[in-house]
Amino acid sequence: MAAKAFGVAPRTWRHHAQKQRGELPERPSRATGKPRRPHPAKLTDEEEQEVVDTLCSEEFVDVGVDEVFVTILDDGIYLCSPSTMHRILRDRGLNGQRRQGNPGVPRHLVLVAVFDDERIAIPS
Structure with missing residues (x-):
């Protein structure tokens, strides 16, 4: 059915x-x-864990994957491509909100309008 x-x-x-x-x-x-x-360029389990540890570290827990990639690349560190980072997070079930202790956006606050630098939450 x-x-x-x-x-x-x-x-x-x-x-x-x-x-x-x-x-x-x-x-x-x-x-x-x-x-x-397996693909010859596939990351090892230790390398994948290093990517997860980096993305979930205190420094990067509130930052998107692309921004983390650019930041660590500026420091001279290349772990993997951003798409690989996304895939690793998705495979481990970490691709949603990675903030620790953050339950996500409240359901009743769907839209936020900005007028003259004032934020007004419009309930749904």
Whole structure:
């Protein structure tokens, strides 16, 4: 019924659900039929942990990934590309609000209007 409601083929819906639950086996390479090899430039687990530690450090916890990338690059440190940082955070479930103890934006404050340097919260 859900597949019909969204206009998707039932097999596609089922495949997507299995993929989300991790029930699909690892697909072999089409060219060789052997298991896929990791990319040679893939970061090691230690390097990925260093990226997470940097992004979640006290200095950068309130800063976006692109700004962190530029800041540490100015200091002469290159960990990985911003897209890789985003992927690492997404894989670890850290891609939302990374501020410690911040519950996020209150639901009743959706829109903030600025008039003459005064902020007025408009409830939804």
